[in-house]
Amino acid sequence: MTTPLFPLPGLRVLLADAGQRRSPVIRLELIRLRCQLVDVIDLVAEPDALPAALERLTPELLLIDCDQPSPALLNQLADALQRQPRPVLLVAEQMSPEQMRAALAAGVSTLQLAGLQPQRLGALLQLALARFEHDQSLQRDLRQTQTQLAERKLVERARGILMREQGLDEEAAFQRLRQIAMDSGQTLAAVATRLIEADQLLRPR
Structure with a gap:
């Protein structure tokens, strides 16, 4: 049984x-x-x-x-x-x-x-x-998928900022984000969020 x-x-x-x-x-x-x-x-x-x-x-x-x-x-x-x-x-x-x-x-x-x-x-x-x-x-699967999609968008946006500000190509910008995340013990999404927030603060209005 x-x-x-x-x-x-x-x-x-x-x-x-x-x-x-x-x-x-x-x-x-x-x-x-x-x-x-x-x-x-x-x-x-x-x-x-x-x-x-x-x-x-x-x-x-x-x-x-x-x-x-x-x-x-x-x-x-x-x-x-x-x-x-x-x-x-x-x-x-x-x-x-x-x-x-x-x-x-x-x-x-x-x-x-x-x-x-x-x-x-x-x-x-x-x-x-x-x-x-x-x-x-x-x-749970839906929330996880939505979270992953949102995080991916943040990383793409942060990569674009690095490409614009530091003249990096896509791969180099991504590796730069990845290295910062590893060095600081944070996730890619957390590093991307901080970079986006800093860019918004420093950008001329």
Whole structure:
């Protein structure tokens, strides 16, 4: 038997009940899975309780059980996940394609339509965790690519300054930047930034 990539025992789960009243059944299944149910919030009685509960309880996964998610709920969710991303499993009885797109845009990891079969909860939690990790990996790769592109532009700009001010060709200017970075123990981007800032200060206005 293979070990799950995302083990469920001890997983801190917050359940947001938006009127389906399945929390006792979900609670029992979470106990069977050895997850930790940190709280159950009633979004019918307290429709604005979700952001504060997420901040106070810091669950590792949010499970929302509803008939269909309201725009207000999705807006709250998007704001909360912007501050602190986490996996979200949304169980809904019905959703239009527009609502599905809005839920995914808000940060929902996994959608389960037409109710919840308790015996499938473990698989759905695993799926939500896996999709969240995948999305976070893509975001990290995107940020790294954007950072590398920005740094490359800085180096190109600094190289142009050296070519203009010291009469160097492209390769010699790059090697000069590289040598300064090595001698000072800084990155190429840091040296390039300092050179650009100095050039802006010294350039006649």
